[in-house]
Amino acid sequence: MRPDPSKQIDRRGLKVWQITGAILSILLVGIVAGVFSLHYFVGILPIWSLVVTCIVAAILIALQIWILPLLRYKKWRYEVSEHEIELKHGVLIVKRTLIPMVRVQHVDTRQGPLLRAYELSSVTISTAATTHEIPALSNEVADELRDRISVLARVTEDDV
Amino acid sequence: MMSEKKRLHPVAMLLAFLTSLKEVAIPLVIFVFIGRGGEGYSWWHFLIMGAFLLFTLGSGVLSWWFYNYQIKNNELQIHQGFIFRKKRFIPRERVQSIDTSQGVIQRLFGLVKVQIETAGGGGEPEVVMSALSKFEAEQLKRELYKSKKSQEEETDDSPIIERPVKEYRLTKKDLIIAASTSGGIGVFLSFIAAIGSQVDNILPGEFYTTVTERVMDATLTFILIGAVVVLLLSWIFSVLGTVLKYGGFVLSRTEDDLIIKRGILERRQLTIPVQRVQALRVVEGLLRQPFGYAALYVESGGGGGKDEQFSTVLFPLMKRKKIQGFLEELIPEVPVHQEMKPLPVKARNRYMFRFSLPVLIPVGLISYFVPLGYLSFILIPIACLVGFLHYKDGGWSMKEATTLLQFRQIGRVRVYVPRKRIQAMELHSTLFQKRKSLTTFQVSILSSLAGKQFRVRDIELNNGHELLNWYSYKYSVKKENNLNE
Numbered sequence: 238m239r240p241d242p243s244k245q246i247d248r249r250g251l252k253v254w255q256i257t258g259a260i261l262s263i264l265l266v267g268i269v270a271g272v273f274s275l276h277y278f279v280g281i282l283p284i285w286s287l288v289v290t291c292i293v294a295a296i297l298i299a300l301q302i303w304i305l306p307l308l309r310y311k312k313w314r315y316e317v318s319e320h321e322i323e324l325k326h327g328v329l330i331v332k333r334t335l336i337p338m339v340r341v342q343h344v345d346t347r348q349g350p351l352l353r354a355y356e357l358s359s360v361t362i363s364t365a366a367t368t369h370e371i372p373a374l375s376n377e378v379a380d381e382l383r384d385r386i387s388v389l390a391r392v393t394e395d396d397v
Numbered sequence: 398m399m400s401e402k403k404r405l406h407p408v409a410m411l412l413a414f415l416t417s418l419k420e421v422a423i424p425l426v427i428f429v430f431i432g433r434g435g436e437g438y439s440w441w442h443f444l445i446m447g448a449f450l451l452f453t454l455g456s457g458v459l460s461w462w463f464y465n466y467q468i469k470n471n472e473l474q475i476h477q478g479f480i481f482r483k484k485r486f487i488p489r490e491r492v493q494s495i496d497t498s499q500g501v502i503q504r505l506f507g508l509v510k511v512q513i514e515t516a517g518g519g520g521e522p523e524v525v526m527s528a529l530s531k532f533e534a535e536q537l538k539r540e541l542y543k544s545k546k547s548q549e550e551e552t553d554d555s556p557i558i559e560r561p562v563k564e565y566r567l568t569k570k571d572l573i574i575a576a577s578t579s580g581g582i583g584v585f586l587s588f589i590a591a592i593g594s595q596v597d598n599i600l601p602g603e604f605y606t607t608v609t610e611r612v613m614d615a616t617l618t619f620i621l622i623g624a625v626v627v628l629l630l631s632w633i634f635s636v637l638g639t640v641l642k643y644g645g646f647v648l649s650r651t652e653d654d655l656i657i658k659r660g661i662l663e664r665r666q667l668t669i670p671v672q673r674v675q676a677l678r679v680v681e682g683l684l685r686q687p688f689g690y691a692a693l694y695v696e697s698g699g700g701g702g703k704d705e706q707f708s709t710v711l712f713p714l715m716k717r718k719k720i721q722g723f724l725e726e727l728i729p730e731v732p733v734h735q736e737m738k739p740l741p742v743k744a745r746n747r748y749m750f751r752f753s754l755p756v757l758i759p760v761g762l763i764s765y766f767v768p769l770g771y772l773s774f775i776l777i778p779i780a781c782l783v784g785f786l787h788y789k790d791g792g793w794s795m796k797e798a799t800t801l802l803q804f805r806q807i808g809r810v811r812v813y814v815p816r817k818r819i820q821a822m823e824l825h826s827t828l829f830q831k832r833k834s835l836t837t838f839q840v841s842i843l844s845s846l847a848g849k850q851f852r853v854r855d856i857e858l859n860n861g862h863e864l865l866n867w868y869s870y871k872y873s874v875k876k877e878n879n880l881n882e
Contacts (some may be wrong), residue, residue, distance in 0.1 A: 238862055283767050327825075330828075331831065332823060332824070333865070334827050335822045338870075357567060366820035366844065366846055366850075367820055
């Protein structure tokens, strides 16, 4: 067995995902409200359908705000060594990725408004064929990682 | 080194005119035949049509006049456009391939069409020069390739004559076999489409009551006859198309390049530098597999169109047994091997389940609602069988510097990827796979369409880790050290 990559992402990333989940949940609440107003204004819907809607919405909200962000955070692992980048992440589907340094074309750091509020950035690594993202690293770690990868990646083996 | 600004051959005007004419052919025909109403043509019809023709002609002339190219500062510089000026500069090192082809019109005037591709960037070539004289095309090619090979030791301007080392031709017999078996997918799809269109006609309206009656009596024979006719026609077209496309197929290997010439009406020449070969693909189509035939494809940075899945046909038809020897002789740079590890037995049920699941629900619905619908249950064992075939044909192996992936995509596909061409390697495990310690193995390579992925589902997780180790830098270093000791 190949050992898992060692590093975890920043814990504040969890917060950001929870907030994103909360924003999405507003949509769900809207749908539930829609079903209830349908019941109230248009025609009587059977009680069980209302109950089911509420339960499903509650489960989805719980998943979005608490369970999925937590699992996602716990599962995320990355490691950047001199010669390669290794990632492992995913809740339902565990993805494990190996990218040799010589294949890296460019590295970006990105930051949305939410990430910025928590002083986080994500690092995006592009090869000639694929793109990979390490989400939610603290600004310093992300910048350091980006600079390090771009220096290491400069060692070209042979042109594609 | 530096060349002056050049225009395309004037025939380019004609080609531009014809292209824009083709684009507006349908509206024009509608305008001429349908738009005239009851009282025949009036003066403004002619005015509009005249203005229109003048405009197309004029734009053809202008676009030719304002299009020029030159090689300067190690770049191919192209200026074009008269209203919207466009400049495109392509550094020599970024040129992936330079292809020439000859359509009917180019042939008539002894010209060629030149297409230049860089890595990535979608299906369309970055530069299309519709008409150049053969001499100028050759010159352009030489200048773009020359500096790539030996920028420093540029000795003299005498043309470098590349002598073909080996040449492989497609025999007439093989061409016919290739053509008549090529339509596997197309024929199947058109068959489905034919049935689909019938279903579409029937579905709306009074679905429950009439659908069965109508299908049962009059329409059934009609559908069958229609399907057979459509099937036959599409087969004939696909045979003709393939013959025209791959007639006169010649593959040759020079010192650095693979050169492919093909086509009867439109003669195409493709040059693929061996350095740019990303992967080799062997495809045994549904109709070819029983006879032991396969087609060979090469994945390179540029080239290929939608119909070839953005790769290039290396050889249209070959006996499966000969492929190994052929590839060893043609491209020793990409070592190929036969050994393959099959999928573990515990993956079998997953494959069968994966294929029967999408069938299960429609079958359930049909047998519930439609009389005699339970006959559709026959689809379930068929789906299982398809799944079983996918399972049986799946496999992988790695040896020295090449990994092999085999899987079924209607036809049986075998892909050879050299380690140094793999851009990234991934393992995906779903929760269900995890329980059985299986995983999906995927490699990504460079292709003209923003990267290409090949995957084998449900290999043993341990094997997945072996593959990662094989791909990993540490392992390759260790291996080299062991060899040195």
